[in-house]
């Protein structure tokens with residue numbers, strides 16, 4: 001066994017193939033920024049799937065360990081935007097045309113992560129109709145209970161009053177705000193010592209969402225500085241579309257509970 005053999009560096013390092021002609025110096029940065037993101041997303045999915053499985057098996061501590069690793073990856077991904085931010089609008093404009101209609105909308109691993117965190121939308125599946133591998137990954141994430149679903153099921157098994165409608169919901173649908181969960185979380189937050197496992201997990205989920213939003217924010221800011229208000233190659237309005245995504249929340253009840261804490 002050798003270093004390059006074990007890591008399959010031949011394959012990995014042959015996978016950066018700029019298509020601009022003459023080749024633009026900065027296209028390699030653009031490719032590597034995306035490829036490293038996709039590699040980390042692969043690990044994020046692997047860890048989130050494991051976290052779901054541990055929750056299903058009532059093993060909270062190892063589930064939280066997976067979440068902790070995901071949080072570190074998210075921080076790395078958020079920091080990594082600064083590398084791409086060295087790409088000036090002038091430089092990007094010199095090879096943007098070669099990208100055609102390709103865009104981040106087509107990142108199946110990103111879509112699967114959104115789905116595992118509960119932001120589901122079956123319509124996004126059709127983007128992957130022509131790619132069976134991508135389709136299967138996103139479909140699996142659509143059809144399985146989200147991390148939040150698994151946590152709420154675990155709470156129900158531990159005797160917490162999670163409404164039946166929440167436990168029996170169609171998990172392929174996007175999560176919608178469930179007001180009945182707010183008093184349940186309020187009782188957990190009112191007495192952390194008695195509900196430590198639940199309390200700690202709630203805060204870990206809030207961290208995940210916070211980190212996800214920071215990544216989205218840095219994407220938006222990088223996009224603003226590189227393409228301004230141009231429309232996206234994927235057909236969206238560009239920065240306004242990305243700005244609206246900052247209003248999304250995966251765990252609305254965990255934010256609503258904050259208002260209910262006396263004091």
Ligand code: HEM
Pocket residue numbers: 033034037038084092102103104105107110219222223226227231232233234235236237238239241242245
């Ligand atoms: C010059 C750099 C970049 C620009 C100008 C840019 C721009 C955009 C725009 C305008 C969109 C909306 C879709 C569209 O109409 O095209 C988008 C979506 C997206 N981009 Fe980027 N992007 C850049 C870099 C990246 C990188 C490095 C990643 C990392 C993988 C990424 C991941 C995504 C994802 C996942 C979406 C879909 C977001 C969603 O559906 O909520 N982008 N990007």
Ligand SMILES: N[C@@H](CC(=O)c1ccccc1NC=O)C(=O)O
Pocket residue numbers: 034096099102103104105227231232233234
């Ligand atoms: N949507 C970007 C293009 C872009 O960023 C992109 C193009 C091809 C492959 C991945 C991309 N990344 C994220 O959207 C743009 O409108 O310039």
